[in-house]
Amino acid sequence: MSHLNEHGITHLRHVDLAVTDYETQRSFYKDTWGLTEVGTDGGLSYLAAEGSPEQYVIRLRQGEEKRLDLISFGSESVETVDALAARLGSQGVQLVGEPDKLQTAGGGYGFRFFDIDGRTIEISTDVETRQHRAIEEGEAIPVRISHAVMNSNDPNKTRDFYANVLGFKLSDTLWSEHMGEMMHFMRCNDWHHSLAIAKGPHTSVHHVSFEMRGLDEYMRGTGRVMRAGIKKIWGPGRHNAGNNTFTYFLDPSGNTMEYTTELEKIETDQWHPSVYDIADPMTQDVWGTADPMSEIIARDSFNDPDRGVFVAPPV
Incomplete structure (x- = not known):
């Protein structure tokens, strides 16, 4: 029995959002929603879930327009990333860039493409994991x-x-x-x-x-x-x-x-x-x-x- 995706896609990593009210949103996700801000970079905020090994689960970007920046999924290996990029290219799917080292938090290797509706999707592997912990009884924050x-x-x-x-x-x-x-x-x-x-x-x-x-x-x-x-x-x-x-x-x-x-x-x-x-x-x-x-x-x-x-x- 195999639960693995045939193209090596393993899991949802993070969702990246552009917002016009950046400081209000940062405060909402940190103080109300229960995420941990693990870094900022200019108009970017990286927010992690305490129970998750992912570097971050939400990225906020200060933008002039509200939009979905991207959805990121994990992949098994460099080989599965390369194979999927080649497959998408051969099927006429528009790649944003060829597979390469990622410049985002945690590094790794991956690429981005547009899905059929025009959303930017990222596929990545070898991203560093972050220190995470077991969420305790009564602790009402996202795992x-x-x-x-x-x-x-x-x-x-x-x-x-x-x-x-x-x-x-x-x-x-x-x-x-x-x-x-x-x-x-x-x-x-x-x-x-x-x-x-x-x-x-x-x-x-x-x-x-x-x-x-x-x-x-x-x-x-x-x-x-x-x-x-x-x-x-x-x-x-x-x-x-x-x-x-x-x-x-x-x-x-x-x-x-x-x-x-x-x-x-x-x-x-x-x-x-x-x-x-x-x-x-x-x-x-x-x-x-x-x-x-x-x-x-x-x-x-x-x-x-x-x-x-x-x-x-x-x-």
Whole structure:
């Protein structure tokens, strides 16, 4: 049984965001969300999760426009990085640069390319790990980055790109009678999803999710962010697909961030993806504690149209 991605993609490393309100965002992620700022460089802030060996899980950049700078995934080796870059080039995927030594924190070796919607994706290996620690009982800060969900106006096309070109496997799909297929959960390892593609009016960030130590820490964290006056969009509840808990908040620049825990692991290659009808209340929230999903909730997750599609970030 192999859970490994056929092209050597191992896991989600970090999500890099450009923001216009840099200092406000830095303070939110450090003081409210519970990440640790491990370095700054001019208008860049690198934020790590205490329980994760990744150098950082969020990078903020002071920008004139809000955008997704990139999503970074790990790769097994220099060989798998080179092979994937060659494969993408041969399939007409636009590379931002050829594989080379990385100039970002932790170094390593990798390359960037545009996915089918114009997002910048980075694939890297041999990045230095950072000193991390076990999160203690009652400590309501993120252990690691869990997954990233992106909006696409053609989610099936985007799903096919990640499946056919990058070797992600489909775990499950959300469906609606009126809207068709609404969200595809994609995996590159045994976590139920490291990436999901949501149906939205434009290319943008839907949400980024952070794994908490357990249910108690997840609830304590949810409460702390609520008490800080941050707008809660939805939750607390527990999804059917992936079986993970959820509470969604809006960060100061309008990106949705999620606390989660207990995301399902898929133990078998013989997994058959399910299609869940979002009209069934049990699909969205098996606990029944969150408000029913509404257009108002959904609208927050549509986010602003991403101004960075098919434009590589400056760093």
